[in-house]
Amino acid sequence: MDQLFSYQALSEFSFNIFKSIGCSEDNAAVATKVLLSADLRGVDSHGIARLSGYVRLWEAGRIKANPTIAITHETPSTAVIDGDKGLGLVVAPAAMEVAISKARNVGTGWVSVKNSNHFGIAGYHAMLALEGDMIGIAMTNASALVAPTFSRERLLGTNPIAVAIPAGTEPAFVADFATTTAANGKLEILQRKNMATPAGWVQTKDGDPSLDANELKSGGALLPLGGDKEHGSHKGYMLGSIVDIFSAVLSGANYGPWVPPFPAYVPMPENLPGEGIGHFFGVMRIDAFRPAEDFKLHMDKWIQRFRSAQTVEGYKSVIIPGEPEREMEAQRLGEGIPLLPAVVKDLEILAERFKVKF
Amino acid sequence: MDQLFSYQALSEFSFNIFKSIGCSEDNAAVATKVLLSADLRGVDSHGIARLSGYVRLWEAGRIKANPTIAITHETPSTAVIDGDKGLGLVVAPAAMEVAISKARNVGTGWVSVKNSNHFGIAGYHAMLALEGDMIGIAMTNASALVAPTFSRERLLGTNPIAVAIPAGTEPAFVADFATTTAANGKLEILQRKNMATPAGWVQTKDGDPSLDANELKSGGALLPLGGDKEHGSHKGYMLGSIVDIFSAVLSGANYGPWVPPFPAYVPMPENLPGEGIGHFFGVMRIDAFRPAEDFKLHMDKWIQRFRSAQTVEGYKSVIIPGEPEREMEAQRLGEGIPLLPAVVKDLEILAERFKVKF
Numbered sequence: 001m002d003q004l005f006s007y008q009a010l011s012e013f014s015f016n017i018f019k020s021i022g023c024s025e026d027n028a029a030v031a032t033k034v035l036l037s038a039d040l041r042g043v044d045s046h047g048i049a050r051l052s053g054y055v056r057l058w059e060a061g062r063i064k065a066n067p068t069i070a071i072t073h074e075t076p077s078t079a080v081i082d083g084d085k086g087l088g089l090v091v092a093p094a095a096m097e098v099a100i101s102k103a104r105n106v107g108t109g110w111v112s113v114k115n116s117n118h119f120g121i122a123g124y125h126a127m128l129a130l131e132g133d134m135i136g137i138a139m140t141n142a143s144a145l146v147a148p149t150f151s152r153e154r155l156l157g158t159n160p161i162a163v164a165i166p167a168g169t170e171p172a173f174v175a176d177f178a179t180t181t182a183a184n185g186k187l188e189i190l191q192r193k194n195m196a197t198p199a200g201w202v203q204t205k206d207g208d209p210s211l212d213a214n215e216l217k218s219g220g221a222l223l224p225l226g227g228d229k230e231h232g233s234h235k236g237y238m239l240g241s242i243v244d245i246f247s248a249v250l251s252g253a254n255y256g257p258w259v260p261p262f263p264a265y266v267p268m269p270e271n272l273p274g275e276g277i278g279h280f281f282g283v284m285r286i287d288a289f290r291p292a293e294d295f296k297l298h299m300d301k302w303i304q305r306f307r308s309a310q311t312v313e314g315y316k317s318v319i320i321p322g323e324p325e326r327e328m329e330a331q332r333l334g335e336g337i338p339l340l341p342a343v344v345k346d347l348e349i350l351a352e353r354f355k356v357k358f
Numbered sequence: 359m360d361q362l363f364s365y366q367a368l369s370e371f372s373f374n375i376f377k378s379i380g381c382s383e384d385n386a387a388v389a390t391k392v393l394l395s396a397d398l399r400g401v402d403s404h405g406i407a408r409l410s411g412y413v414r415l416w417e418a419g420r421i422k423a424n425p426t427i428a429i430t431h432e433t434p435s436t437a438v439i440d441g442d443k444g445l446g447l448v449v450a451p452a453a454m455e456v457a458i459s460k461a462r463n464v465g466t467g468w469v470s471v472k473n474s475n476h477f478g479i480a481g482y483h484a485m486l487a488l489e490g491d492m493i494g495i496a497m498t499n500a501s502a503l504v505a506p507t508f509s510r511e512r513l514l515g516t517n518p519i520a521v522a523i524p525a526g527t528e529p530a531f532v533a534d535f536a537t538t539t540a541a542n543g544k545l546e547i548l549q550r551k552n553m554a555t556p557a558g559w560v561q562t563k564d565g566d567p568s569l570d571a572n573e574l575k576s577g578g579a580l581l582p583l584g585g586d587k588e589h590g591s592h593k594g595y596m597l598g599s600i601v602d603i604f605s606a607v608l609s610g611a612n613y614g615p616w617v618p619p620f621p622a623y624v625p626m627p628e629n630l631p632g633e634g635i636g637h638f639f640g641v642m643r644i645d646a647f648r649p650a651e652d653f654k655l656h657m658d659k660w661i662q663r664f665r666s667a668q669t670v671e672g673y674k675s676v677i678i679p680g681e682p683e684r685e686m687e688a689q690r691l692g693e694g695i696p697l698l699p700a701v702v703k704d705l706e707i708l709a710e711r712f713k714v715k716f
Contacts, residue, residue, distance in 0.1 A: 207670030
């Protein structure tokens with residue numbers, strides 16, 4: 001039922017659409033690379049399926065195609081960046097560049113970003129640090145879909161955290177996860193298949209446990225990692241809160257229930273305390289701690305020990321964070337990227353509207 | 359059944375025991391303050407109940423009473439510290455001091471520590487940054503009790519993360535949590551009460567789900583936050599791994615299954631790849647990002663919005679991280695600290711042995 005498209009074809013299309021809304025060549029190229037990295041790595045909810053969503057935000061005047069991204073405050077190891085309503089896909093790599101440059105100078109770099117928009121997958125940005133033998137960290141807040149422990153109200157986004165750590169002969173360790181039991185994308189898959197969720201993913205608008213994948217549409221909420229108090233949901237709530245505070249209270253972006261929604265048709269929250277959505281990035285040079293070669297030797301040993309652990313019956317091996325996404329990327333670069341009919345239709349409408357070949 | 363002791367009495371006793379094993383006045387005072395902060399905050403498993411355990415490690419030659427704590431490598435924003443087999447209770451505050459001083463100079467400070475021992479509660483160390491209007495972060499690895507997703511083997515400790523964030527008129531936000539579904543201390547409470555665990559806390563030695571609070575004694579394991587894959591245990595596993603790598607692979611401490619055990623009678627793992635256990639600390643000056651007063655105003659707003667959220671029926675309010683521990687501290691400073699009979703007996707034996715008044 002899914003149609004396969006080559007990475008090249010989808011890249012060209014996405015690039016042309018971003019140019020059509022006014023992005024410079026450079027901005028269109030960066031935005032495309034970040035957006036498509038989600039499709040390659042198997043995070044379909046954050047890839048080209050969102051292209052029309054970004055276009056609608058641009059139409060609504062909430063995204064500038066060519067923002068003036070500026071450092072508003074800095075120290076040798078920190079900066080706050082104003083994204084000037086840019087695409088997060090463009091603002092985030094610029095912020096990572098600042099963090100990397102600070103890490104080169106003083107060992108680490110930490111950048112909090114305000115006035116931005118959805119930045120694609122956190123893992124992409126964290127991985128930008130790997131090439132320079134650095135650890136990369138990326139997080140972002142997002143519009144409120146998650147109820148803290150004991151809350152009926154949705155006060156946090158799925159607020160993901162990504163950490164990329166270089167290794168030697170082994171591929172890098174790349175963790176990238178929402179701070180909820182399950183990311184919203186997984187819920188959407190169940191909605192399409194008309195299936196129930198496992199316990200601990202969602203609650204009703206009154207805060208009762210639910211297995212209904214459509215619960216968010218009736219005022220329900222996603223649950224923090226852990227699901228309920230007995231299973232540690234207060235820890236997921238704390239993690240999501242830390243992401244929110246580092247991304248937005250440190251930078252001056254909106255936080256908690258005030259984070260602007262991605263769908264342009266959802267009304268903006270009132271009395272915003274900040275500007276746009278917020279991100280937070282960190283970069284640590286390995287050799288600011290110990291020689292990179294020593295570190296990589298031990299990372300290889302760490303990875304090999306975990307991968308070769310005795311498994312529970314029925315499982316081949318313990319998975320090293322980043323492995324499944326890397327395998328998916330190799331496969332999709334070779335065989336193509338599958339898109340759902342609804343996504344293909346969406347792209348056809350964009351193609352028609354902007355007179356871009358698809 | 360529990361006996362109540364004043365903070366003052368337990369402090370004096372602990373101070374005298376640390377002096378008896380050879381600690382300087384300064385080291386004994388710091389170790390006592392850190393150790394007792396756990397009892398005050400209600401983390402009974404990490405407080406004076408462990409005093410005899412530290413003494414046994416000293417007897418086994420695994421802890422030096424007066425270590426020479428030294429920076430072995432540094433940049434303006436980073437350092438690696440060699441704890442010289444010191445009490446983690448003493449090494450950790452020294453490392454936080456280095457991180458704070460670097461944050462004063464260049465905005466942030468990040469310190470990875472090797473050759474240390476158990477450091478008490480992570481929250482204490484993170485909170486050291488608050489006074490200077492800084493965010494404090496503390497984490498540590500620990501001996502392996504936790505099976506990664508799909509693993510039968512225990513490869514990670516309960517590897518806690520603490521983050522302390524200053525506020526204005528509101529008390530600080532203080533998160534401090536093990537990266538498992540439940541901390542080992544909670545399991546011990548169920549063991550004493552002879553009660554079953556909730557689902558998702560432990561597995562058998564073969565990796566099957568279990569509700570037996572004594573499962574660890576027969577080769578079973580604690581589970582990462584999430585419990586099983588369907589509920590996001592791979593995220594808890596990633597978090598625990600990140601703590602392990604930042605604390606030990608960055609510093610040159612032992613990691614994964616090689617982390618030395620706290621009980622002195624448990625044999626040391628063989629072929630150690632590093633030295634002692636590892637910690638990781640971070641400090642970020644608020645005004646390295648924005649004026650501290652602005653930040654605090656928004657932190658107050660964040661806290662008040664979350665605390666006043668509509669709750670699920672049966673719950674009074676959404677809890678702000680750090681609130682329960684702060685209330686416990688006020689209560690125990692006033693009414694005393696309850697100790698289990700087994701702990702009292704343990705302390706009496708120590709008192710007898712070192713001729714210290716109890």
